[in-house]
Every structure is written in structure tokens, then in C-alpha cells.
Amino acid sequence: MTTSSEPRTEPRTEPHTELLRPDGSPVRVLVVDDESSLTELLSMALRYEGWEIRTAADGAGAVAAARAFRPDAVVLDVMLPDMHGLTVLGRLRRELPDVPVLFLTVKDAVEDRIAGLTAGGDDYVTKPFSLEEVVARLRGLIRRSGAAARRSESVLAVGDLTLDEDSHEVARGGDSIHLTATEFELLRYLMRNPRRVLSKAQILDRVWSYDFGGQANVVELYISYLRRKIDAGRSPMIHTRRGAGYLIKPAEAAAA
Amino acid sequence: MTTSSEPRTEPRTEPHTELLRPDGSPVRVLVVDDESSLTELLSMALRYEGWEIRTAADGAGAVAAARAFRPDAVVLDVMLPDMHGLTVLGRLRRELPDVPVLFLTVKDAVEDRIAGLTAGGDDYVTKPFSLEEVVARLRGLIRRSGAAARRSESVLAVGDLTLDEDSHEVARGGDSIHLTATEFELLRYLMRNPRRVLSKAQILDRVWSYDFGGQANVVELYISYLRRKIDAGRSPMIHTRRGAGYLIKPAEAAAA
């Protein structure tokens, strides 16, 4: 039995470090997509981040909502029923010159044109996406746009393990570690919820894309990969709670 | 009903640490399921938590009740006679954008089609469930949703024994203790009712799933397991009241 001595009463942060506007009010995000199941899913996930969400189903609605709601960021599907995303972008910009936009595009579509747009500080993710990806990108945009009060750090740390959300660099105790995209997202999710048990279902819902229909044991598999890279040899940080899920926490001082 | 034999005429002292809304009124929960035996069972257990309960048997009723009752949380069976749980969810969200939902699903059947449910901070339990599980999950949802005063602690403490509901960590006097899932739930139940005698029937009804059909002496067995881990050597916290049940309380100053 690992004998950690203290009862651990360290400050327990909310699921995620909160991002607030300068005046202390919650960050506002406008979600624009014509598939209601998607706006639904996104709304839920983004509200859970503590943000205030408004949705619109088409370009006209988006512009109107932008004017009324004055969001700090916009999630915008490139394909809308009434007008093309780029048209919407133009009108949005007229309302809100500096608001960052996260585009949702289909994989093989006009990726280059979108890519060009991201030069202006915008960003995009391709459908089907994972919620972790969207949330992370959005956080990045908001952080960089200056809409957030404190310029929050892009580095997550748990014990001697660090993960940089901007550069995607991961290191444990000085040794840099190469992770694949999925491994990275899984680790980020764990690290954003340290000391908290996350069920396999939660992980799947959050780290895998919303249309993933495969076996739930991919989670076990990727945990296994992560352990090989993160915990190899050292005292383990990723723990299994049989019947409940997984959690990450700083390694105990290795038993002497 | 369950396999418990004796009539439940237990002393009805006030329940557990109460979760209240900001204005001090009791938390409201809407329970939606078409099996009346289940809504019955749940209502009873949740009322006992000190919450105000309303029930509905189908989707239409759920939406109406949501509008009128404005609950702080909803327990929602995914399979309803008139519409699918996800449809209901959409309509509920229109009424109550931020209300957390606890889904009830069947284990094997639709497991894949509930993807995304936990993503927004919602949660689910699979049938057959134990009441402890439902109550714990609900408390977690409410705690995190902000309906209750923010940042309530997730740690239960009795004497020098602590149990963290987020990390599933248990420790006594600094020594961390590993418990299995069932042991954990049993201990949580005891600790949420300190100094109070809980009969074996109560424990069975509460900690084991409602369809448990085994020998009632599993309770004795698990109490025995717990003692071995919790009380080992130290002065005991788990006590037997012959003919009545068990209770947990802070250890007396150890007799020299």
C-alpha cells in the first residue's frame, strides 16, 4: 500500500481551469451549424467548460446572433444552407472585427482555402471531430485573442509530467516524449482532470470523435500505449480504478 | 422489490449532508421512466436524500414537467414509450439549457448508441443499478452543475478516515487504502450515515443492485473485508449492533 502521508487537502480546481473575460463574466461562444445534433453536442460540451453559449443554424441567424450576443469566439460550420462559410465570415467580421473563428469543415473539402484563412488567427477542425479537440482549439483561440482576463498558460503539468498545448510537446522529468495525436489528446484529457477518475465512457465521449462506433477497449489500448511511454520504468502516474475508470496523479515518492 | 426480508422501520433521523440550492430550498429532481416500480423506488430513495421529486412516465410528460417543475437535475431512462431518450434530451435542453441529466440505460443492448452522453457533464448508470450509485452520481452532477453552492467538497470524513468521491481514494490516518468497487460503495454508504445503525437489509437495498438475488450474508462478508482494511490493528470504527445492523463512527481514543 503506497503510504502517502498527507490527507491531501490541496485546492481542488474545477474540472478545468476557467477562462474568464476581463470583467469576470463567462466567455461567450456562438455555435453555428445546421445539424442540430451537432450544435446540441457542442453546446453541452462548451457549457460544461463554463462558457455561455448561443447557437444559430444558418448564416443569417449567425450574423444576427453575433450582433446581439457579441461572442468572444465563434464556431462556424463552413457549409451552411443559406450561404457559404466564407461569406458568413465576412459579415461576422463587419460586426465583430476581432472575434476569432473556429471553422468546422469536412475532411477533404476546400481545405486550402480554409487554411489560408487561419492565417488571421482563426483555426479549424475537420469533421468528425473530438470534443477535446474543439475545446482545446477554442481555448487556444480565446487565449490568444486577448479576450480572456488572465493570459492563461498553455502548459499543463502534473507532477514532473508536462504537456504544452501549443507546441504539443510532452516531457517527463526532462525527457521529451513523442506521442501520436490520439495519445496526446488522451493524455491532455487526463491531465486536465488530475486526481479524478474518468470512466472509459467519458474518455470515449471526449477524446474519440463523435461518430466513433468501435470497441470500447481502444481506451484500454491507448492507456496501455501511454503507460509504456509515460510511466516506463518510473513510478506510475496513470492508475486503474477497476470498475470505475482511470486517473492520473503525481507519482508517489518511490518507495525506498 | 428486492430480496430483503424485514420491513423497513428504521429510525428516520435526518438524512445526509444536504445539498441545497443557493436560496436554501431543497434540490429538485425530475425522474422519468415508464416502469412505475422503478420511478417508485427512485423517488423513495431520492426523497430520502431530502430532495424534492417529481416523476414522469414518458417524454411528453417529461417536457411538461420540466417546464412546470424546473428541476435542478433529471434522471432519464433512455428507452421511453413515446420517444427516444435523446429526443427528450433535446426538448429538455430547450426548456432547461443547463440542467444535468443522469441517463438510465440497459447494459448490453444500446451501449454504443449512447455515445456522447457523458460529454457535456451528463452521466449515466446501467440497469440494474444500485441506489447508492444513482444517488452518488446525481450528487456529483448537481455538485458540479452549480445548482448547489459551487465548489462543494468531494471528500467524506469520519474521524481520521477519509473517502474522496472524485479520485476514489480512501485513507485512514495518512495510510492510503485500496478498496474494490463494492467495498468502496459500502464504505461510502456507511460514511454518509455516520453514527447511525444501518440494517443489513438497508445496506443490501442500497449498495447492491435492485435485482440482486444472492445470499444476504454478502453484507457480513463485505463488512469483514472492510474491517480488515479499515480497522486493521487500529481501534475499530465499524461496529456491529447485534440484531440491528452496523454503524461507523470515529474511533474512541484507543484504550491503552
Next chain:
DNA sequence: CTTGTTTCTCAGGAAATTCACAGGTTCGAG
């Protein structure tokens, strides 16, 4: 087209957990 990487399925095996059973122990009423 070829090659290297990444994602994922599948399946066997290891390990932990749950539980029944039964013999032993303790308690308290008479």
C-alpha cells in the same frame, strides 16, 4: 506505388473481484 506510421480489431491470458458455502465463534436469553 512503396514505405513508415498510426489507428483499431481481435483474442488469449492474467489478475482482480464477487460470491456461495460452510465451519467456527460470539452473544445473550433463559
Next chain:
DNA sequence: CTCGAACCTGTGAATTTCCTGAGAAACAAG
């Protein structure tokens, strides 16, 4: 003190849960 009921706990087997190797499929880069 005696007896039966209530309780405790060792043993072991069935079951569940998790881990991980091997390889197929998908993908990206050259």
C-alpha cells in the same frame, strides 16, 4: 451454564475486468 441465533471469515470457484501482442486497415509522405 446451555443453546440457538447471529455473526464472522477461510476457501475456492465462477465471473468480470483489464492488459497486451499480433496483425489488418487506413493514412500520409515520398
